[in-house]
Amino acid sequence: MTITTTRHHALFFGEVEGVDLARPMTDTLFAEIEAAFHEHAILLFRGQRVTDAQHVAFSEWFGPVFTATKYSWKDEKRRLRDDMADISNLDHDGGLLPTDDPRRDHARGNQLWHTDNTFKHVPSRCSVLAAHTIPATGGNTQFADMRAAYDALSEAKKEEIDGLILEHCITYSRERMGFTGFTDAARAELPPVRQVLVRENPATGRKSLYIAAHAGRVIGWPDKEGRALIDELIAFATQPQFVHEHVWRDGDLIVWDNRCTMHRVTPFNEMQDVRDLRRVTVSDEINSVERAGLVAAE
Ligand code: OGA
Ligand code: MN
Numbered sequence: 001m002t003i004t005t006t007r008h009h010a011l012f013f014g015e016v017e018g019v020d021l022a023r024p025m026t027d028t029l030f031a032e033i034e035a036a037f038h039e040h041a042i043l044l045f046r047g048q049r050v051t052d053a054q055h056v057a058f059s060e061w062f063g064p065v066f067t068a069t070k071y072s073w074k075d076e077k078r079r080l081r082d083d084m085a086d087i088s089n090l091d092h093d094g095g096l097l098p099t100d101d102p103r104r105d106h107a108r109g110n111q112l113w114h115t116d117n118t119f120k121h122v123p124s125r126c127s128v129l130a131a132h133t134i135p136a137t138g139g140n141t142q143f144a145d146m147r148a149a150y151d152a153l154s155e156a157k158k159e160e161i162d163g164l165i166l167e168h169c170i171t172y173s174r175e176r177m178g179f180t181g182f183t184d185a186a187r188a189e190l191p192p193v194r195q196v197l198v199r200e201n202p203a204t205g206r207k208s209l210y211i212a213a214h215a216g217r218v219i220g221w222p223d224k225e226g227r228a229l230i231d232e233l234i235a236f237a238t239q240p241q242f243v244h245e246h247v248w249r250d251g252d253l254i255v256w257d258n259r260c261t262m263h264r265v266t267p268f269n270e271m272q273d274v275r276d277l278r279r280v281t282v283s284d285e286i287n288s289v290e291r292a293g294l295v296a297a298e
Contacts, residue, residue: 009244014040059280112213138268146208149237172216208260
């Protein structure tokens, strides 16, 4: 064994030591990292000084990397490469975004519990987020373990939700935060998609809840009841015993499993403090409904 892993939380979130991600990865080392990833669902690597290219290269070991979502209302000029999501309050030239910039409103959607890219037909397997500059206070990231949350559901609830399919759309989460900047073209680019509510990790056989602020409807249910079930499950799954709050240090890099965790950012002084994090998002293989071999009822 080359790496050691120490849990920061009783259920999940392991800190990995003994790896310099700026150095070339090997099959044997990655096999250890992947085993730790399945066990802990989230891995923290501290003191990493990776270039953007090294960050992407490491992420590619987990699977194919998404091109960052382009929104037609966003500034065309990007600060980062096309395969990196800009999780910052910075403009393309590195200055703070104007206070009324719609990208600030959009980014605030990350304060809602979610998991990444469930609003895409083929969602994300994992995200790899690296901290470059962190604010003086706040801007922590909270994570919740959806495997433990699923396990803790009553048998009756497990039965009730078995086989249910949710509709996810980026507009659901953004509208919940009061963001209304989507043009018709942007809506057409990211139409609602379907994902299972309970998914199983093929590598471990563990089941988890698959919910997010992007989820807005339960297929085949009246809107109100569906919304109530989604809200109930998110509230249940984010109780303190399932949650770990990470306080960032420069050089931290975190890989989280989007299939079995949720996360959200805590507020910070976003008009004054720079917060520069960069995310590479790794794609899953297939839509979760298709994987489960289910057919969505209307
Ligand atoms: C993300 C995200 C939370 C944060 O990068 O996907 O939701 O703490 N980030 O910035
Ligand atoms: Mn996110």
